[in-house]
Amino acid sequence: MKKQFLDLGKQPIANGFLYKDQINDEYFFNLKVAFDEKTKLFTQIEYVDPPLMFNDNYVYRGSLSKTMRDHFKNFSLTLGNNKKILEIGSNDGVFIKNFDPKNTISVEPCGNFARETQNMGYTTYDEFWTQDLANKILINHGKQDIIFAANCICHIPDLDQTFKAVKSLLSEDGTFIFEDPSLAEVINNNSYDQIYDEHPHIFSVISLDNLLQRNGLQVVKVDNLEVHGGSNRIYAKKIGSKVDKTVEQNKSYERILGLDKFETFERFAEKVKQSKNDLIRILKQCKKEGKKVISYGATSKSTTIFNYCNINSDLISYITDTTPEKQGKLSPGTHIPVISPEEGFNESVDFAYLGAWNFINEISKKEDNFLANGGKFITHVPIVKII
Numbered sequence: 001m002k003k004q005f006l007d008l009g010k011q012p013i014a015n016g017f018l019y020k021d022q023i024n025d026e027y028f029f030n031l032k033v034a035f036d037e038k039t040k041l042f043t044q045i046e047y048v049d050p051p052l053m054f055n056d057n058y059v060y061r062g063s064l065s066k067t068m069r070d071h072f073k074n075f076s077l078t079l080g081n082n083k084k085i086l087e088i089g090s091n092d093g094v095f096i097k098n099f100d101p102k103n104t105i106s107v108e109p110c111g112n113f114a115r116e117t118q119n120m121g122y123t124t125y126d127e128f129w130t131q132d133l134a135n136k137i138l139i140n141h142g143k144q145d146i147i148f149a150a151n152c153i154c155h156i157p158d159l160d161q162t163f164k165a166v167k168s169l170l171s172e173d174g175t176f177i178f179e180d181p182s183l184a185e186v187i188n189n190n191s192y193d194q195i196y197d198e199h200p201h202i203f204s205v206i207s208l209d210n211l212l213q214r215n216g217l218q219v220v221k222v223d224n225l226e227v228h229g230g231s232n233r234i235y236a237k238k239i240g241s242k243v244d245k246t247v248e249q250n251k252s253y254e255r256i257l258g259l260d261k262f263e264t265f266e267r268f269a270e271k272v273k274q275s276k277n278d279l280i281r282i283l284k285q286c287k288k289e290g291k292k293v294i295s296y297g298a299t300s301k302s303t304t305i306f307n308y309c310n311i312n313s314d315l316i317s318y319i320t321d322t323t324p325e326k327q328g329k330l331s332p333g334t335h336i337p338v339i340s341p342e343e344g345f346n347e348s349v350d351f352a353y354l355g356a357w358n359f360i361n362e363i364s365k366k367e368d369n370f371l372a373n374g375g376k377f378i379t380h381v382p383i384v385k386i387i
């Protein structure tokens with residue numbers, strides 16, 4: 001049974017960057033967050049219909065940061081190039097491009113990106129991951145040694161169907177490897193901006209093992225990763241496989257954090273409200289002092305922040321982002337203009353709110369001149385502060 005603990009209000013499609021003449025048709029939904037007492041899953045009350053988010057106009061490109069390009073390249077080297085591998089949610093190919101197209105299949109429902117990987121020579125199914133698709137791939141290509149997904153499984157509302165379909169396509173000793181933001185890190189960092197339409201769930205290892213096991217799979221190993229503010233790479237195999245000690249280590253850490261208890265999330269909800277008040281206060285103070293504040297990185301995460309905290313272009317002049325598909329548009333819901341860093345990240349800026357706080361190391365290195373000249377970053381992670 002789902003028990004609600006947090007209401008983040010009316011929210012738009014997090015990656016629904018739009019033009020002025022599209023404002024009247026903008027879609028909103030109620031972003032309410034709950035805890036499932038049975039599976040211990042952190043999940044939303046109302047899921048957004050996937051085609052509203054993932055379609056030919058999808059704008060998020062995984063390959064735009066060096067951190068993520070290096071991350072996937074390094075992991076691919078550990079897997080070797082001689083296994084049959086399938087990726088669910090291949091985006092612009094940032095992971096699969098490290099593999100030989102002969103042994104590699106990808107699945108990507110955003111047609112614009114599916115065409116990109118097809119053009120790179122990869123067999124790409126431009127469809128959502130379902131049992132029907134798994135059946136089709138089984139007939140066309142046979143069982144797979146590795147099924148991989150990064151920042152994708154937590155995007156899928158129906159986890160039972162997802163895991164059953166994975167199991168049906170895995171070879172007997174095959175491994176399902178997937179990475180997603182870690183619930184432990186979301187709680188530790190108060191990074192409530194990880195909650196938006198595309199993330200109907202945020203996973204603990206405890207909840208994942210419950211869900212996988214009821215579908216014939218089990219978690220056999222966990223890697224804790226730094227990317228995206230703290231993620232877990234889960235290795236799952238068919239039930240009965242050898243289980244690494246990292247599984248129990250992660251579960252017992254999560255029990256210490258209370259991730260198996262509703263009360264933990266009630267406390268989290270209080271911290272979220274505090275964070276909202278602190279952020280609004282700091283931005284209003286900057287405005288009062290006549291400072292120019294912009295936002296760095298037009299992220300899905302910042303859509304949650306700006307809409308929950310009612311932050312619009314009164315407080316944030318504009319957002320800079322390297323993604324060509326976001327530039328020249330307005331941010332979802334609160335309609336702050338998005339422009340390129342070349343146009344907007346200059347000496348006129350006093351403060352930059354870090355929409356892409358998860359890339360703070362990469363950004364601080366790149367923007368050392370801004371910092372050296374007295375510019376400052378603002379973040380809400382783990383508490384609202386000026387850096």
Ligand code: DWN
Binds near residue numbers: 066152297356
């Ligand atoms: O799961 C998801 C994650 C992996 O990616 C998706 N649901 C959608 C997306 O979420 P996000 O938009 O919050 O992701 P990022 O990776 O934090 O987005 C970073 C944004 O910042 C991109 O639009 C690129 C931009 N950027 C920039 O302008 N300058 C990034 C860097 C590193 C930079 O230096």
